[in-house]
Amino acid sequence: MERRNEILQYIKSRPGITFRELARELGIGIGDLQYHLYRLEKEKKVFSRKLGKRRYIFPAGFE
Known part of the structure; x- marks a missing residue:
């Protein structure tokens, strides 16, 4: 959890x-x-977007 x-x-x-x-x-x-990212996305604390071959990660509520 700390990680x-x-x-x-x-x-x-x-x-x-x-x-x-x-x-x-x-x-x-x-x-x-x-x-850990899977768990954070399930908890809706982060989201990610894929552009091309890269996945970018953002905190929830980021615009």
Whole structure:
């Protein structure tokens, strides 16, 4: 849960960060990050948009 909060706070400070950038900058494995982002999206705390081959992640309520 603590890791998930760290991810959420990082996304809030860098809205629009790509999945790979987030994994690299936080030093989290791809599988772990996928799991935590899945949970955060289910809880409606973040959302993502795919443009081309990249997925961008935003905090809930971002416009």
